[in-house]
Amino acid sequence: MKTLFINIKGLLQVRDAKTTMLKGSEMRILPRLEDAFLLVEDGIITDFGEMRYVNTDAAQKVVDLEGSYVLPTWIDSHTHLVYAGNREQEFVDRINGLTYAEIAQKGGGILNSAQRLQQTSEETLYRESEKRLQQVIAQGTGAIEIKSGYGLTMEAELKMLRVIKRLKEHYPITVKATFLGAHAVPAEYKENREGYMDLVIDEILPAVAKEGLAEYIDIFCEEGYFTVHDMERLLVAAKAYGLIPKVHVNQFHIIGGVPAAVKHGALSVDHLEVIENEDIEALKQSNTMPVALPLCSFFISIPYTPARKLIDAGLPLALATDYNPGTAPSGNMNLAVATACIKMKMTPEEAINAATVNAAYAMGLSATHGSITKGKKANFMVTKEVPSYAYLPYDFGNNNIDAVYLNGEPFKMS
Numbered sequence: 001m002k003t004l005f006i007n008i009k010g011l012l013q014v015r016d017a018k019t020t021m022l023k024g025s026e027m028r029i030l031p032r033l034e035d036a037f038l039l040v041e042d043g044i045i046t047d048f049g050e051m052r053y054v055n056t057d058a059a060q061k062v063v064d065l066e067g068s069y070v071l072p073t074w075i076d077s078h079t080h081l082v083y084a085g086n087r088e089q090e091f092v093d094r095i096n097g098l099t100y101a102e103i104a105q106k107g108g109g110i111l112n113s114a115q116r117l118q119q120t121s122e123e124t125l126y127r128e129s130e131k132r133l134q135q136v137i138a139q140g141t142g143a144i145e146i147k148s149g150y151g152l153t154m155e156a157e158l159k160m161l162r163v164i165k166r167l168k169e170h171y172p173i174t175v176k177a178t179f180l181g182a183h184a185v186p187a188e189y190k191e192n193r194e195g196y197m198d199l200v201i202d203e204i205l206p207a208v209a210k211e212g213l214a215e216y217i218d219i220f221c222e223e224g225y226f227t228v229h230d231m232e233r234l235l236v237a238a239k240a241y242g243l244i245p246k247v248h249v250n251q252f253h254i255i256g257g258v259p260a261a262v263k264h265g266a267l268s269v270d271h272l273e274v275i276e277n278e279d280i281e282a283l284k285q286s287n288t289m290p291v292a293l294p295l296c297s298f299f300i301s302i303p304y305t306p307a308r309k310l311i312d313a314g315l316p317l318a319l320a321t322d323y324n325p326g327t328a329p330s331g332n333m334n335l336a337v338a339t340a341c342i343k344m345k346m347t348p349e350e351a352i353n354a355a356t357v358n359a360a361y362a363m364g365l366s367a368t369h370g371s372i373t374k375g376k377k378a379n380f381m382v383t384k385e386v387p388s389y390a391y392l393p394y395d396f397g398n399n400n401i402d403a404v405y406l407n408g409e410p411f412k413m414s
């Protein structure tokens with residue numbers, strides 16, 4: 001089946017297949033065609049160009065997109081979309097003056113979500129999660145990474161990862177799963193963190209690998225959670241199973257997570273709200289993608305990842321939502337892009353590059369996603385009639401997406 005999309009006001013992020021990572025000043029450029037067409041064949045982009053070169057005979061179906069911009073779908077490379085219940089009481093507690101750390105010390109935070117998840121059936125967890133997945137697709141996300149980490153027992157971690165697998169099988173969006181068993185130390189192991197690490201490494205990790213439930217490995221490397229030593233142990237063990245690191249580092253404190261993750265070949269290092277020069281130097285010598293999560297900074301009022309410092313040092317940067325019940329209860333990539341522009345002083349071009357090309361790199365999807373490229377998946381979104389693409393982050397909080405196409409087919413919420 002060949003479908004031809006015509007009269008596109010601006011076809012954004014038009015790239016050749018060689019572009020996989022945009023660094024420093026490269027991020028300022030957003031290649032585009034004005035008054036363009038796009039040809040899709042069996043779910044793959046096979047051609048595009050200016051309207052004056054269009055051949056309408058080539059298609060079985062023609063869709064007129066007059067006045068709209070077309071851009072590749074967002075790639076959300078860091079989420080915790082599978083969770084049970086919500087944490088609005090903690091939100092109120094924070095308004096009343098408690099910090100994220102104080103709430104966690106009282107048994108809230110990740111352990112609160114873990115308790116709820118352990119008590120929730122796999123079926124209910126799937127139903128709650130698929131609603132969120134449908135919503136983020138409608139908001140323009142065409143590939144998503146989802147972590148475990150609210151299970152913290154063998155049974156509950158596997159339950160989460162099976163739910164992720166089921167979502168992957170039932171929805172046209174590309175899904176990648178990450179094993180985050182080392183997300184927080186369960187109360188039973190409060191005085192025995194090493195013992196919990198043994199459980200994660202010696203028992204849960206092999207079970208996850210045996211069922212082929214994850215491609216990536218993650219750990220919350222942070223004061224009060226896990227040390228750099230724990231991270232190194234885990235990454236070495238996970239490597240034996242072929243799991244690639246994508247890790248939580250430098251959210252609240254700098255404890256050496258970035259250089260250690262780089263040393264172990266991390267695909268991405270995520271959060272980086274706090275960062276020092278040694279981290280920047282380590283990243284410069286690496287192929288690791290730094291990932292910023294502006295909705296987390298927004299929601300829990302912590303510093304934003306210093307995007308200007310990273311980009312101006314010549315580094316790449318990706319954006320993701322961190323969708324989770326504690327620090328970012330929104331998976332809206334449009335809002336993440338707008339927040340990056342407003343609060344992190346990224347230009348619209350930089351933010352769009354960070355949420356597409358660089359984000360695809362951060363989840364190992366450069367060959368198939370992240371740009372309008374011949375041979376890549378026909379995953380793209382069509383805007384409403386808007387005056388320019390900079391209008392998208394400018395008009396923050398409003399929905400300017402008219403349609404989302406995955407594998408060349410329009411997505412409809414059920």
Ligand code: NIG
Nearest residue numbers: 109110220296322324326327
């Ligand atoms: O990325 N920092 C660790 N994990 C999540 C928050 C988890 C939670 O509070 O439930 C994050 O912000």
Ligand code: FE
Nearest residue numbers: 078080248322
């Ligand atoms: Fe996270």
